[in-house]
Structure formats: structure tokens, C-alpha cells
Amino acid sequence: MVASLTVCPVTPDIIYSAQVQFNIENYTNRKSLGYATFVRSPKFMVGGYEWTLRYFPDGVTEETEGHVSVALERMTENEPSWTLISLTFAGEADRSAWVGWTTAVQFNTENHFLYHWPEIRSEDLEQRNLIRNDCLVIQCYISVVRSNQLLKAGTLPVVEVPASDMLQNLGMLLEDHVTADVIFKVEQETFPAHRIMMAACSPVFDRQLFGQMREKDMGCIIVHDMQPSVFRALLHFIYTDSLLELSDMEVNDQKELIRHLLIAADRYCMGRLKDxxxxxLCQCLDMESLLATVELADQHQSAKLLKSCAEFLEHSGKNDMVASQWYKMLDSNHPELAGQIRSQLEALQNKK
Incomplete structure (x- = not known):
């Protein structure tokens, strides 16, 4: 008997399979045993159940005399089980000579844990040359489906999986100057980095480091029009997907750094950082810096920030905003932008 075990990945079931061969020696003499008389195979185990094959050389009933019949019996009579079974009669020389039936059966008390395959005339077996040396070879393939009791009972140990530490590991690369393969120079400060990290987070860095516009001197790339503190914050975000800790800075210095970081994010097409x-900036608007924030929003196509500035003006208590010194300065320097602010204010007021 050849056996195998398969665990279903979708359902909590286990499939136990086995192939059994039952050789019927003295085939000719056994034909005269009479109907309802059978020869039983040795018992075998599949799926935790005990099984046996029954061979009827002269039919199961008087009406089926002259026919060969094979039955599969489950000796363990306790619980129902679904089983896929197939029957093959094969000759020693050619085991693919004739394939019988394949079917799915539930063995239970109603069928007395017994299944009979359809009967076949003895003459048909003999004419097909399946009797070799007065021996008939019966092959039976059985697959028993059983529930995984450990999974159903919930008794398997639960392994707690820790939270992902990928960002923490990537953040450690920021301090790893040994594996760094590019250096950025911002004013008088240098920043070692990894080209693959920079390119993965910014299409601009990707073109600069790997594309046709890549720098000739890949050892050191000079970054213009940016403060070292801003580039340091930009690098920190690339490696950790988070902002630098700013609690040790004055509030105005924090806001100024965030303004410049927004400019850098827009420059390098880093949408998440820009958002x-x-x-x-939307949460820390004030009249003192409002004009600079409006100009920033306009220069870097930040519709959300511009809308927040309009909402701030609406709720700031300035009833005659158009006549204010602030608006006159904006209108004088940026007439189109002043028109946008006025339109947004009018739209907000019309919604009331």
C-alpha cells in the first residue's frame, strides 16, 4: 500500500490518500464459489480508519451470477466520512489496460459503511486480457477527508508576531556611512546616502542618480538653494517615513522649517511629505504669517493650503477683508492670487 498525506490550504481539512493493490489468485477456480460469496483482502489503514476490499467472483445476488463485483468496506463504524475512491482492473503487462470507476462516497450507517462498484461480466474481463497467469489485479485508490481537530478545537499554540520593524531598519541605514554610495553637499555640510533609497522615494532623485540627467560626478552631488537643516529633514523622511523631532525648536522656527520642507517636497515630487x-501649516495659521503662507500655497500649487487660508480669514473676524491693509498688499503684489482668495471667500459665504 502506498500512502500520502495532504493538508488543504483553504479549509481546516486533511486528506489522507492511499493506493491499495489486491491480487486475486486462482481466478478460474474462484468463479465457481457462487453468488454472494466473497474473498476479503487484508485490512489496511487510511485516514485513521480500517478498511478492506471484498471481491465477489460470481456476483452479489442470484440475478448477477456470472459477474465480478468489488466492494469497499470501512471496518471502523463510528462517524460518517467523505471519501474519493477509484477502482481499476489491470494486467501485469499493461496496468492501463482498463480503468474502472471513480466516485465520491459518504460512508455512514445508511449504507452500512459499504460501497459496491458496478458489476462487470467475467467474460468482459477475460476478453480484455486482464487475467494474467490466472490472476486478476485489483487496484483501489482512496482519499479520505477528515477535519483537522486541532484547528477546530483551537488548541494549536498562538505565535504572537511582532510589529514590522522595516522602517526602523531602514532608518538605521541613515547612519550607515560605510554602505553609502553617494554624498550630497548642501552649503558646507555633506550628507552620505544610498542612491537606491533616494531614487525609490523621489522620481527626481531617480532621474538625477540613474537617468539620463544623472550627475557626471556621482561621488558628490551639490544641492543648491536649500538649507542643510531642511535637507537633513528631507533625508530623515526618506529613510523613516516620518518627520524629524522638532520639539527642541522654537514654534516659529518649526513653522519655518516646515515651509521650506514643503518647498523641498514639491521640488523632488514627494507627494506624501508635501501633504x-x-x-x-493649515493647523497653525495666523495673521502675522498669512500673507507668506498664501504666497507659498500659490507658488507650489497647494489648493488645500490656499483654501485653509480663505477659511481662516472668514473666521478671523475681519468683516471687511477686501479693505484691509493685508489684502491691499496681496492685491498689489499678486492680483491674480488676491482674486482667488476673494472668490474662495465668496464661495464659503454663499454656502451659509
Whole structure:
């Protein structure tokens, strides 16, 4: 008997399979045993159940005399089980000579844990040359489906999986100057980095480091029009997907850094960082810096920040905003932008 075990990945079931061969010696003499008389195979185990094959050389009933019949019996009579079974009669020389039947059966008390395959005339077996040396070879393939009791009972040990530490590991690369393969120079400060990290987070860095516009001197790339503190914050976000800790800075210095970081994010097409900076600036608007924030929003196409500035003006208590010194300065320097602010204010007021 050849056996195998398969665990279903979708359902909590286990499939136990086995192939059994039952050789009927003295085939000719056994034909005269009479109907309802059978020869039983040795018992075998599949799926935790005990099984046996029954061979009827002269039919199961008087009406089926002259026919060969095979039955599969489950000796363990306790619980129902679904089983896929197939029957093959094969000759020693050619085991593919004739394939019988394949079917799915539930063995239970109603069928007395017994299944009979359809009967076949003895003459048909003999004419097909399946009797070799007065021996008939019966092959039976059985697959028993049983529930995984450990899974059903919930008794398997639960392994707690820790939270992902990928960002923490990537953040450690920021301090790993040994494996760094590019250096950025910002004013008088240098920043070692990894080209693959920079390119993965910014299409601009990707073109600069790997594309046709890549720098000739890949050892050191000079970054113009940016403060070292801003580039340091930009690098920190690339490696950790988070902002630098700014609690040790004055509030105005924090806001100024976020403004410049928004400019850098827009410059390097880093949309998530730009959205974070916009969100922070929207929450700390004041009249003192409002004009600079409006200009920033306009220069870097930040519609959300511009809308927040209009909403701030609406709720600031300035009833005659158009006549204010602030608006006159904006209108004088940026007439189109002043028109946008006025339109947004009018739209907000019309919604009331």
C-alpha cells in the first residue's frame, strides 16, 4: 500500500490518500464459489480508519451470477466520512489496460459503511486480457477527508508576531556611512546616502542618480538653494517615513522649517511629505504669517493650503477683508492670487 498525506490550504481539512493493490489468485477456480460469496483482502489503514476490499467472483445476488463485483468496506463504524475512491482492473503487462470507476462516497450507517462498484461480466474481463497467469489485479485508490481537530478545537499554540520593524531598519541605514554610495553637499555640510533609497522615494532623485540627467560626478552631488537643516529633514523622511523631532525648536522656527520642507517636497515630487507639511501649516495659521503662507500655497500649487487660508480669514473676524491693509498688499503684489482668495471667500459665504 502506498500512502500520502495532504493538508488543504483553504479549509481546516486533511486528506489522507492511499493506493491499495489486491491480487486475486486462482481466478478460474474462484468463479465457481457462487453468488454472494466473497474473498476479503487484508485490512489496511487510511485516514485513521480500517478498511478492506471484498471481491465477489460470481456476483452479489442470484440475478448477477456470472459477474465480478468489488466492494469497499470501512471496518471502523463510528462517524460518517467523505471519501474519493477509484477502482481499476489491470494486467501485469499493461496496468492501463482498463480503468474502472471513480466516485465520491459518504460512508455512514445508511449504507452500512459499504460501497459496491458496478458489476462487470467475467467474460468482459477475460476478453480484455486482464487475467494474467490466472490472476486478476485489483487496484483501489482512496482519499479520505477528515477535519483537522486541532484547528477546530483551537488548541494549536498562538505565535504572537511582532510589529514590522522595516522602517526602523531602514532608518538605521541613515547612519550607515560605510554602505553609502553617494554624498550630497548642501552649503558646507555633506550628507552620505544610498542612491537606491533616494531614487525609490523621489522620481527626481531617480532621474538625477540613474537617468539620463544623472550627475557626471556621482561621488558628490551639490544641492543648491536649500538649507542643510531642511535637507537633513528631507533625508530623515526618506529613510523613516516620518518627520524629524522638532520639539527642541522654537514654534516659529518649526513653522519655518516646515515651509521650506514643503518647498523641498514639491521640488523632488514627494507627494506624501508635501501633504504632511500642508496639513501642519493649515493647523497653525495666523495673521502675522498669512500673507507668506498664501504666497507659498500659490507658488507650489497647494489648493488645500490656499483654501485653509480663505477659511481662516472668514473666521478671523475681519468683516471687511477686501479693505484691509493685508489684502491691499496681496492685491498689489499678486492680483491674480488676491482674486482667488476673494472668490474662495465668496464661495464659503454663499454656502451659509
Amino acid at each position: 504632511i507639511c500642508e496639513s501642519i
